[in-house]
Every structure is written in C-alpha cells, then in structure tokens.
Amino acid sequence: KGLGGQKHQRASQIPSQFSQGERVAMKEALKGAIHIPTVSFGPKELNTTALAEFGEYIRSVFPTVFKTSFVQHEVIGEYSHLFTVQGSDPSLQPYMLLAHSDVVPAPDEGWEVPPFSGLERDGFIHGRGTLDNKNSVMAILQALELLLLRNYIPRRSFFIALGHDEEISGHNGAQKIAALLQARGVQLAFIVDEGNFILDGFIPNLKKPFAIIAVTEKGAINLMLQVNTTPGHSSAPPKETSIGILAAAVSRLEQTPMPNMFGSGLLKTTLQELAHEFPFPTNIILSNLWLFGPLVSRLIERNYITNALVRTTTALTMFNAGVKVNVIPPVAQAIINFRVDPAQTVQEVLELVKNIVADNRVQFQVLSAFDPLPVSPSDHQALGYQLLRQTIRSVFPEVNIVAPGVCIGNTDSRHYANLTTGIYRFNPLYLNPQSFRSIHGINEKISVRAYETQVKFIFEFVQNADTDQEPVPHLHEL
Numbered sequence: 208k209g210l211g212g213q214k215h216q217r218a219s220q221i222p223s224q225f226s227q228g229e230r231v232a233m234k235e236a237l238k239g240a241i242h243i244p245t246v247s248f249g250p251k252e253l254n255t256t257a258l259a260e261f262g263e264y265i266r267s268v269f270p271t272v273f274k275t276s277f278v279q280h281e282v283i284g285e286y287s288h289l290f291t292v293q294g295s296d297p298s299l300q301p302y303m304l305l306a307h308s309d310v311v312p313a314p315d316e317g318w319e320v321p322p323f324s325g326l327e328r329d330g331f332i333h334g335r336g337t338l339d340n341k342n343s344v345m346a347i348l349q350a351l352e353l354l355l356l357r358n359y360i361p362r363r364s365f366f367i368a369l370g371h372d373e374e375i376s377g378h379n380g381a382q383k384i385a386a387l388l389q390a391r392g393v394q395l396a397f398i399v400d401e402g403n404f405i406l407d408g409f410i411p412n413l414k415k416p417f418a419i420i421a422v423t424e425k426g427a428i429n430l431m432l433q434v435n436t437t438p439g440h441s442s443a444p445p446k447e448t449s450i451g452i453l454a455a456a457v458s459r460l461e462q463t464p465m466p467n468m469f470g471s472g473l474l475k476t477t478l479q480e481l482a483h484e485f486p487f488p489t490n491i492i493l494s495n496l497w498l499f500g501p502l503v504s505r506l507i508e509r510n511y512i513t514n515a516l517v518r519t520t521t522a523l524t525m526f527n528a529g530v531k532v533n534v535i536p537p538v539a540q541a542i543i544n545f546r547v548d549p550a551q552t553v554q555e556v557l558e559l560v561k562n563i564v565a566d567n568r569v570q571f572q573v574l575s576a577f578d579p580l581p582v583s584p585s586d587h588q589a590l591g592y593q594l595l596r597q598t599i600r601s602v603f604p605e606v607n608i609v610a611p612g613v614c615i616g617n618t619d620s621r622h623y624a625n626l627t628t629g630i631y632r633f634n635p636l637y638l639n640p641q642s643f644r645s646i647h648g649i650n651e652k653i654s655v656r657a658y659e660t661q662v663k664f665i666f667e668f669v670q671n672a673d674t675d676q677e678p679v680p681h682l683h684e685l
C-alpha cells in the first residue's frame with residue numbers, strides 16, 4: 208500500500224474518451240447490476256441475498272478498484288460499501304461521492320419489460336434502479352476503474368459511500384458510515400449525492416434544459432392519526448364511526464394545503480437565474496418578482512410537481528381500519544407523509560396540522576420526523592458547487608443555466624450533515640416529467656448514451672477536483 212513515490216498525473220491530461228470495448232463493458236456492467244433485485248420492501252425487510260450478491264458483483268466487474276493499493280474497501284452494516292481513495296496530497300481536504308444500491312419494489316404490472324431484466328431496447332437499458340440509483344453506484348465505480356486503468360493517481364483523497372438501505376431511511380448504511388467517519392475525525396470539503404438533475408420540460412414555455420444543483424432538501428414527517436371508538440354490532444351503528452371521523456380529518460388535511468412559502472425560499476433565486484432564458488414577457492415577469500411574485504407563485508402551485516417547490520406537501524399514504532364486515536371498527540389509523548418546506552420546521556407544521564384537524568377525538572403520533580437540511584453554499588468560494596458547475600459546463604455545453612435549488616425528496620446525504628457544510632444533490636442526467644414519474648413508478652430506464660455521459664462526468668469531476676482552483680477575485684479587486 209502507499210503511493211510508492213509515483214508522480215501525480217496532471218488533471219485534464221486524461222481525455223474522457225472511452226474505447227468501443229470499454230463502452231460495451233460499461234453498459235453490460237450496468238445491466239448486470241439491474242438484474243440483481245436489491246429491493247428494500249419495508250423498514251426491516253431487505254433482500255439480503257441480493258445485497259450480498261451485489262457486493263460480489265461489484266468486485267467482479269471492477270477488479271482494478273478492489274486491487275489498487277491506495278483504494279481501501281470496507282463493508283459497513285453488512286451490505287454498504289465504503290471506499291477510501293487515498294490522494295497524493297494530504298493537505299487537500301477530502302470529498303465524498305454518495306449513491307445507494309437498494310431499490311424500491313417493482314411488481315411486473317405495467318412495465319414494458321420485466322423490471323429486473325436489465326434489457327436493452329431502442330438504445331435504453333430498462334429496469335428498476337436505472338435512474339434511482341444503481342446508475343450512480345455503477346458510474347462512480349466505473350469512472351474510478353477507468354481512471355485507475357489509465358494510471359491516474361488522485362491528488363485529493365475522496366470517499367465513495369454506497370448505502371444499501373436508502374429507500375428505508377439509511378439507518379444501517381449511510382448512518383453507520385457517517386458515524387464511523389465522524390469517529391475517525393474526518394471532515395469533508397463537500398459531498399455529492401443524488402437528488403436533482405438537468406431538468407427538461409418541467410416549465411411551460413421554457414424549451415431549454417437547465418441544471419439544478421440541490422443545496423438543501425426538505426424535511427419530513429411521518430404522522431399517524433388514530434381514532435378509537437367503542438366496537439359493536441353493525442346493525443345499529445352510531446352516528447359516527449372511527450373510520451368516518453378519521454376519514455373526515457384526513458380529508459380536511461388533504462383539502463387544506465400548507466401555506467405557500469414562495470416568498471421566503473430559494474426558488475426565487477432559482478427563477479431569477481432562469482429569467483433570461485425565457486421569451487418576452489416571462490423574462491420580464493421573472494426578473495421582477497418583487498412585483499409579479501404573487502402571480503408566479505399561483506402559477507407554480509397549479510402543477511403538482513412544481514407545487515412541491517413552494518410548500519410543505521401533504522400525502523395520505525396509508526389507511527388501516529376495520530376487522531370484519533359486520534363489526535363497528537374499534538380503531539382507525541392513517542399515516543400522512545409531509546415533506547417540510549425549507550422555510551418551515553417540523554414543529555410549525557405539526558401545529559398547523561392540529562389546527563386543521565381541530566377534532567380532539569383524533570390522536571397524533573409522530574412516527575419519524577426531521578427538519579429541512581441547512582442550505583449549502585453556492586457562492587464563488589463553494590468548492591463542491593463550483594466543481595459541479597465547471598464539470599456540467601464541460602460535459603453538457605448546451606446547458607446554459609446552472610442554479611441552486613431544493614431537493615423535494617430525501618437522500619442519504621442528510622446523515623452526513625455533521626461532516627460537511629457543503630452537500631450537493633445532483634445527478635448528471637437529463638430528466639423530463641415522464642422520466643420523473645418513472646422513478647419509484649413504472650418503466651424506469653436510462654439511455655445507453657446518458658449512462659456513458661454520467662461515467663464521463665464523474666471521470667472528469669474527479670480530475671477537476673484535483674486541479675488547483677483559481678481564487679475568484681472579489682468585486683473590489685477587479
């Protein structure tokens with residue numbers, strides 16, 4: 208182990224071009240990964256056989272990663288993987304790339320091809336995990352494998368953390384890796400995880416794609432509502448049953464959206480950065496949000512995806528009641544999943560919920576909750592943000608806008624908040640509304656070309672992280 212006095216190969220000397228054989232091998236490697244059904248079914252239900260197989264699989268397709276002296280590999284929480292790539296310059300603060308190998312379930316119904324087949328059709332690799340998030344697991348390891356094969360020795364150390372239970376909250380994977388690194392005294396320059404994309408077709412009138420790097424993510428609350436009533440014979444029902452009372456309460460919550468927080472959020476900054484990409488008069492409207500803010504926020508909340516950017520969302524996800532057709536139900540339970548807007552806290556949302564329900568027969572139990580994540584810097588000095596921006600510009604020259612934004616879902620990166628102030632959630636892939644719906648939905652797929660570009664992105668990103676960053680002059684120095 209050790210660098211053995213080898214000289215640093217200067218960044219950007221290695222072009223991000225891959226041979227025909229390498230391109231075939233990289234797509235075949237992804238197909239093989241999709242084929243392993245690493246499904247997280249529920250809080251403690253994982254396909255551990257598949258997760259173990261996946262561990263063996265990455266060893267077989269990325270042999271150079273596993274045999275290189277300056278790459279250390281550890282298995283954490285039985286199925287998660289932590290790689291430490293020792294750079295040649297210990298004065299540079301390390302960074303971390305995150306991804307997860309587990310996927311949500313995918314019953315065959317509705318799929319054009321079986322979800323765990325990894326079949327290639329019409330230039331696309333089909334299957335669960337092609338966008339969320341085996342693409343990233345495989346692309347990160349693939350890029351490292353190719354860099355190592357070209358004798359690249361990184362200057363800046365970095366970690367690769369591959370969680371195995373992100374889809375069920377990351378308690379045994381990301382959380383344990385974070386605790387281990389904290390115990391080792393590691394502090395990171397920044398983290399890059401999944402969470403946002405190059406967005407295409409989400410905003411009417413905006414034909415051009417734009418990259419959003421999520422610099423924060425929403426909080427979340429899983430709240431159980433419960434109503435208990437006296438059971439009895441259904442032939443003489445009381446005026447109200449536990450089911451009726453609970454149904455009315457959850458319906459009030461669904462019909463009463465949480466307040467629109469447009470004015471207090473990051474979205475204003477995002478839209479201002481997008482303004483000059485729009486034709487007249489939208490460009491003028493977005494450049495003058497002090498005047499047109501109320502109009503814009505009403506338009507944004509009309510669409511269910513963009514609505515998630517302006518408020519805490521309320522999703523009724525589970526409902527359980529009744530024991531027999533002719534028994535008045537003693538208990539009714541519902542679970543509501545809230546995604547907390549960065550301008551609010553869990554406590555504020557719970558207060559609003561109780562006021563909306565306004566029925567003391569309804570009991571509340573918080574099953575799990577966490578506040579929105581801190582906002583990571585996106586200024587000229589923010590290394591992680593600027594490296595992403597630089598690499599987006601080089602790999603996707605057609606993308607004019609790179610802006611900071613909010614991740615509406617949650618990611619494993621939240622478990623690492625003690626290790627860095629710079630958490631960036633960005634997948635170097637195009638996403639349109641149809642592909643957005645395929646994530647956790649049906650017909651998830653990635654084009655072979657998009658996957659190759661993701662590998663290229665990471666291949667360049669690692670090298671960019673090794674270049675000396677030009678200090679950005681302050682205005683008064685210009």
Ligand SMILES: CCCCCCCC/C=C\CCCCCCCC(=O)N[C@@H](Cc1ccc(O)cc1)C(=O)O
Nearest residue numbers: 373374375376402403406409512513615616617618
């Ligand atoms: C002006 C800009 C328009 C932008 C339009 C918005 C587009 C949205 C784009 C991408 C969002 C995709 C989010 C993917 C990341 C989410 C990953 C995920 O599914 N995480 C789970 C994690 C989790 C959390 C809690 C649990 O109990 C289990 C799993 C999630 O549900 O959030």
Ligand SMILES: [Zn+2]
Nearest residue numbers: 339340373401
């Ligand atoms: Zn994911």
Ligand SMILES: [Zn+2]
Nearest residue numbers: 311339374647
């Ligand atoms: Zn997911």
